[in-house]
Amino acid sequence: MSDISDLKNNRDKILDRIAVCAQAREAGETVELVAVSKRQPDTRIEAMLAAGQRVFGENRVQEAQQHWSERRSAYPDLELRLIGPLQSNKTADAVALFDVIETLDREKLARAIKTEMDRQQRKLRLYIQVNTGEEDQKSGILPAELPGFLDFCRDECGLEIEGLMCIPPVDEPAGLHFALLAKLAREAGLSKLSMGMSGDFETAIGLGATSVRLGSVLFGARDA
Ligand SMILES: *Cc1c(COP(=O)(O)O)cnc(C)c1O
Secondary structure (H helix, E strand, O other), X not given: OOOHHHHHHHHHHHHHHHHHHHOOOOOOOOOEEEEEOOOOOHHHHHHHHHXXXXXXXXOOXXXXXXXXXXXXXXXXXXXXXXXXXXXXXXXXXXXXXOOEEEEEOOHHHHHHHHHHHHHHOOOOEEEEEEOOOOOOOOOOEOHHHHHHHHHHHHHHOOOOOOEEXXXXXXXXXXXXXXXXXXXXXXXXXXXXXXOOOOOOHHHHHHOOOOEEEEOHHHHOOOOX
């Protein structure tokens, strides 16, 4: 699936599947396709751009710079989303490159993002990552800590939060976690939900996803 026309056909098919799943939604509510370009070769990234895709997700700041720093100027309507964990010392680079950070999950990072946005005069859209499975090794704020953290972001840091993001545990039904994230967002008065990957995006849309993050099902398998 590295041929340009193959990738375009594949993207069209995925967009159709997304549209079918989103039919049950209220009129006008669309589901955004975030193309996850991490560890994908340049040829496929170029093919995806040629197919009309403009919203991309990356999980590492440095790799994202390699993929996108120069392409940005050729595609002014590009939207880049950071979907991987962010170390505080990379915040300046992340704020300079990305339009959306989906992995805000701690106070130190909230402060650092606020400081950098002010310094660079850039306003990014922000999602809080929630560790819905309460896994030790996974980033994200615990569900019980979300209300307090939201207050902190808004009141202490003056940050506007757009929505919530989660990555379900691999060994549990994803739907349980998507439903939990949707409930947390409802309770917090947030309308945007970034959830669903290649294996479970249709389930996620059924449970209210407003954006899905698709890598392998869209581009083909990644480099190891
Ligand atoms: C890699 C990644 C994806 C895409 O994964 P696929 O299973 O290839 O669709 C989505 N979200 C996050 C946070 C990722 O790191």
